[in-house]
Amino acid sequence: MIQTIDLRGQRPTTSEFLALIPRSKTDVSAATAIAEDLITAVRTQGSAALLDQAERLDRVRPPRVRVSAEEIAAAVAGLDPRVREALEEAIDRVRQASAAQVPSPNITTLGPGAEVVQRWSPVRRVGFYVPGGKAVYPSSVVMSVVPAQVAGVQAVALASPPQHDFGGSVHPTILGAAGLLGVDEIYAMGGAGAIGAFAYGVPDIGLEPVQLITGPGNVFVAAAKRLVRGQAGIDAEAGPTEILIIADSSADARLVAADLISQAEHDELASSVLVTDSVDLANRVEEQLERLVAQTAHRERVTEALRGIQSAIVLVDDLEVAADFSNAYGPEHLELQVADVDGALELIESAGAIFVGPHSPVSLGDYLAGSNHVLPTGGQARFAPGLGAYTFLRPQQVIRYSEAALRDVEQRIVTLATAEDLPAHAAAVTARFETEK
Structure with a gap:
């Protein structure tokens, strides 16, 4: 066996x-041409392309791409009480573990009036992709959305393929999990087209572009993420x-x-x-x-x-x-x-x-360990981490020097700028200590 x-x-x-x-x-590049065509169609035709792709690839044409607030509320109300309790416990545990991944601001004082502040700034808007193939993954909603919320992400959009058995809407258990987390921007769209929609936006349905796209998917999703990288950030090619x-x-x-x-x-x-x-x-x-x-x-x-x-x-x-x-x-x-x-x-x-x-x-980690189950595959763990609150944070250094502190390093800056043949770099410092003519 x-x-x-x-x-x-x-x-x-x-x-x-x-x-x-x-x-x-699995050769992601083999899916590149198809993924590129699907993305291009979404960029040029908007929601019409998403509806056509759903009809062709998911065997159902959604009544609309964006899921209504009423559908989300109904899905939350319709959750099996045991499923809801398990999801709420998972949310709490992942929230606690994710909080440990948010670094505190740190100030390095290099001398009187000379300091560098290390701060962590969240991206403003993120798109989450939740697959809908052989299984239903409400746990992936929890693992994706919770660390983003902990990191301070302001706007969250979620996409999942439309389901034939549910009239072309997103699977109700996915909707219910998202609703528990307060996510109200949900789209019935799947595959490479959904990734393109997140990256470039779809104006005719009010879908604004996101800064970061996360979530696993099939080879076409992976190829699409590779194609849009640069327009938007991605977590990994799962x-x-x-x-x-x-x-x-x-x-x-x-x-x-x-x-x-x-x-x-x-x-x-x-x-x-x-x-x-x-x-x-x-x-x-x-x-x-x-x-x-x-x-x-x-x-x-x-x-x-x-x-x-x-x-x-x-x-x-x-x-x-x-x-x-x-x-x-x-x-x-x-x-x-x-x-x-x-x-x-x-x-x-x-x-x-x-x-x-x-x-x-591993099943513990899939659901209730508190750790995140969105993890690097294909050997990427040799150089990349799994999803966490840190995924949604950008380290930024804030430099604050007083006049005296800058004067203290003026000559060393001039020396290094001269060694690199960049005299304007040196002049930008010395100008601050010259009397204007």
């Missing part, structure tokens, strides 16, 4: 690891979900298998990887996979994901090599199910989020 990669007896370099890592082959579990002989094979399946449930291209120094554990996990997959509701999807080139059981000699493999992989989700958790954690450099111990599964 799942391939085995045997690295025992080897200590690959980072370059060698990168060549060995199992990955799904790809299929990933889980990498580092486990030793102390791990419970049933729990390891359950966690591998939990991510394979998302998509046929999802990556589920176990890295272990225990052949016995690897064999037991394979046995549990066979048993548990047969019992899961989405067994066909899970089976295809586990059999894909992107999923594997990787055998290594020890946990140091396991950590080296993981750091080269840069997983979206990393679980540590080992006897010496603290020791293993010290070896980890690259991961979107790290789940420690047998009682911290």
